[in-house]
Amino acid sequence: MPVLPRAILFDLDDTLIRAYAQPEEAWTRLLHIFSAHLDAHDPATIETVRAAIMGEARAFWNDRAEAAKWRLDIPGARRLSVRRGLEKLGRPDEALADKIADAFTEMRRQEYRLYPDAHATVDALRDAGVKLALITNGAGLTQRAKIERFDLEHRFHHIQIEGEFGQGKPELAVYRHALEKLGCEACDTWMVGDNYEWEVVAPQSLGICGIWYDPFDAGIPANAAAKPSRVIKRLAELVE
Ligand SMILES: [Mg+2]
Structure with a gap:
């Protein structure tokens, strides 16, 4: 010793x-499941959606006060990131965003x-x-x-x-x-x-x-x- x-x-x-490590791989895998809903039928389009969602997530996790608040509600933070991501891509859809975010939360939980x-x-x-x-x-x-x-x-x-x-x-x-x-x-x-x-x-x-x-x-x-x-x-x- x-x-x-x-x-x-x-x-x-x-x-x-x-x-929560290596989120890129996890998001790509999850978004493939939703490819029909997202009208994303090739890897490049999936990648665009992933980058938009993760970009929005990064923006508020980098804000110390916002991050302290959202750390107590990670599923809620995910919903917000996906909503903002889809909005940024010009196709706002809160119901779909929440469904994707919740599926990600559950996939991560199962994979701990x-x-x-x-x-x-x-x-x-x-x-x-x-x-x-x-x-x-x-x-x-x-x-x-x-x-x-x-x-x-x-x-x-x-x-x-x-x-x-x-x-x-x-x-x-x-x-x-x-x-x-x-x-x-x-x-x-x-x-x-x-x-x-x-x-x-x-x-x-x-x-x-x-x-x-x-x-x-x-x-x-x-x-x-x-x-x-x-x-x-x-x-x-x-x-x-
Ligand atoms: Mg840690």
Whole structure:
């Protein structure tokens, strides 16, 4: 076992479980199912619809205040993105947009997967005496359902969900509260997650070691405001 800190904070979505990663592929697959409704009979037209929807989604997820609001209603955010996307293409259709958005939400939900080394890594850290917290953004009910489905609750000393706590990452109050609950100092704590802004830059500003989880080998963003303490491609690297 390598040298470990007193506490580790884990992100949930796309860190312990695969949830929303690689949306391009998922949207393309979903839009093929709706090709007749969309009058999109070739890959290029599907691609145009996908780009319009994802462009609209990106626009409001990039707005910090809007994003904080919509994180608590991801299905609603999807409906809005698809409505705006179809509108942008000059063919507004709210009923069809909602149907497509809801089908995407359900397809993603069915495809959530625990990363294969997640349980073993978390359990090994806990057995080694590390205090563990799960810190996740999103609505209470949505995130609790994932935590139950993937048998995570008993593995953590503290679970903190944005919708229940009232604030989400990257607000510094989120990390401060977690440290207080675990009774640990920032300098003796790691945060592990896939969101560079939320799980590297923000916690490092408090003195927590930000460990960036980069399973798809995306590489550190060119304009990164901080360097992670470490980059891992598999969770098991934490205990090797
Ligand atoms: Mg994440």
